[in-house]
Amino acid sequence: MSNKVKKHTANEIKQALTYIEIFKPEDEIDCKGCGYDTCKEFAQAMLNGETRPSQCVVLSKKIIDKLKRKEKLLRENIFFHQEIIDSIPVPIVYEEPHGTILGCNKAFEELLGSSKEKIKFTKIDHYTSNEKFIEVLKSMNKSLLKNPGKQIVEIDLNTSGNEARTIEFHRSTFSSRVGEINGFVSAFFDIDDRENQRKELEKAKELSELSSKLLKLMPSGFVIVDKDLKVIDSNKSFVEMIGDDAKLINEINPGLKGAALSKLLSFSELFSQLLESGEKTFSKDVIIGNKLFKVSLFLIQKNTIVGAIIKDLTDPEVNTTEIVERAEMVIKENLDTVQQIAYLLGENASKTENVLSSIINIYKSKNE
Ligand code: SF4
Incomplete structure (x- = not known):
């Protein structure tokens, strides 16, 4: 095209073609889009300073396509990062070094009761009248700009529902690739x-410790066992009920913890029965030596933990209470029966009265 084309070596032209991303002879499509008949002529013109690589329409198209792909990738990345921070249930916000909000997550929107679009380009201190928090924020910013890193403070803040909450406020700097503080x-x-x-x-x-102390002081025997019938804990009265061997073990191992119940009691199968039956409580009188005991078992944790309170019925004090309880139970049962009989008698009497009245009425009407 140009009359002033200087002659260049084949090697120089080959090198110039690489500037417009033509690396092989078959890449020279000679489309004339640049105004030159061939790619080689365009390369010569570039070497002569008559044109620039950007005049090659094919190269420009390639660059635009590349930019479009990069932009798409960037958008996808931004969306992906936003999705990640939105999935965090803790309110998060990021600002530029002067405090202008650049972005936030869903939890932060909920905290302020506003949307990302409205929050963006505002400042955190716009959303609170808490002077202490504003002061803390200023002082943190100053100190973090001086010494980049992370700081944590505990502060009371009002949420969008105006509910006062105690917040642990974490604030840290983020930097550019070259290490400058970006916000x-x-x-x-x-x-x-x-x-x-x-x-x-x-x-x-505290409650559990208190209950444990109370159970230890109880005059009745008390024991808790696991599903393997190993003692979890027991009290002094239980140890004394069993005998001298148990007292010795208790001295070394207070509460008989870990001891096998079958080695301590002749009626340990009652505990297994309750665990297997799925019932919540169970009581039985048992004889140990020359004494009579009332064993009240109760399920503490389904299939795993069972407890028992063992009362010595030969103890006069316990005996009196137990007798009173049992007598009350018998009276109640008898009372129920008496009430039922009275009800039936009353019903019968009423029926009889009704029948008699009907007979009298029939008799009267007949006579009339
Ligand atoms: S526009 Fe590019 S590809 Fe087309 S002829 Fe010119 S240099 Fe060759």
């Missing part, structure tokens, strides 16, 4: 539930 990322951990759970656990532990 802050923050996470808000609601520790109220954690704190409540801790308090409940503490209370349950």
